[in-house]
Amino acid sequence: MTELILALDVTEKKKALALAHDCAPHLDAIKLGYPFILSCGLSMVRELEEEDLPLIADFKVADIPNTNRLIVEQVFDAGFSSVICHGFTGKDSIQACVDTTSDYGGACFVVAEMSHPGATEFFHGETAAHIARLAMECGADGIIAPATRPDRVRMLRDIVKGRKILSPGIGAQGGDPDRVAVLVDGIIVGRAIYEAKDPVAAAMALNRFRSS
Numbered sequence: 001m002t003e004l005i006l007a008l009d010v011t012e013k014k015k016a017l018a019l020a021h022d023c024a025p026h027l028d029a030i031k032l033g034y035p036f037i038l039s040c041g042l043s044m045v046r047e048l049e050e051e052d053l054p055l056i057a058d059f060k061v062a063d064i065p066n067t068n069r070l071i072v073e074q075v076f077d078a079g080f081s082s083v084i085c086h087g088f089t090g091k092d093s094i095q096a097c098v099d100t101t102s103d104y105g106g107a108c109f110v111v112a113e114m115s116h117p118g119a120t121e122f123f124h125g126e127t128a129a130h131i132a133r134l135a136m137e138c139g140a141d142g143i144i145a146p147a148t149r150p151d152r153v154r155m156l157r158d159i160v161k162g163r164k165i166l167s168p169g170i171g172a173q174g175g176d177p178d179r180v181a182v183l184v185d186g187i188i189v190g191r192a193i194y195e196a197k198d199p200v201a202a203a204m205a206l207n208r209f210r211s212s
């Protein structure tokens with residue numbers, strides 16, 4: 001089953017809450033990051049809990065182990081069920097995120113390779129594979145890999161056996177769900193839903209990938 005995860009990068013509180021509420025029946029999770037949390041506040045996590053969907057904290061945590069631990073504690077205390085951290089910070093920093101996550105019974109995902117064009121300057125090639133291997137060694141629940149490069153997802157899938165790949169980059173960034181959905185466990189979609197004329201219809205249209 002491939003999950004549909006809404007990237008709720010909406011900075012207007014009323015609009016964000018309405019979107020989440022209307023689209024919720026067609027989603028498997030909602031991902032919240034800096035745009036929404038910095039504009040609407042961390043307390044919004046509790047309001048969104050009413051939608052009864054897993055809430056993923058996309059803070060791309062990327063600091064020393066002690067600071068990572070402190071951040072991840074705040075994430076789970078706020079009501080999130082998963083957290084996303086960066087992996088380029090190294091094994092000890094990833095481990096701090098994974099260990100703190102497991103104290104709370106949550107899930108931790110590590111960014112292995114990003115979806116935008118500039119990502120290839122640093123994350124490409126062996127670096128992404130290295131990060132994915134570190135994530136597995138640390139016991140992470142999965143990785144983030146780019147829907148804009150299905151060949152790279154395929155390569156990373158060999159490393160991430162039995163754990164999850166969540167994949168952003170569909171729609172606005174050019175990724176094709178027909179090519180990617182079968183390779184991953186979740187597609188992360190933002191603008192193609194929240195900027196659509198009819199966001200509910202857009203989410204429903206993406207539902208066909210949930211069973212692929």
Ligand code: O7M
Pocket residue numbers: 007009033058060084111113114115116144146168169170171172173188189190191192
């Ligand atoms: O569908 P979009 O392009 O409007 O939004 C994609 C979302 O996924 C948005 O929240 C990005 O910050 C996020 N994202 C990427 O687009 N590319 C990445 O490589 C990684 C992420 C992400 O979610 O990282 C955890």
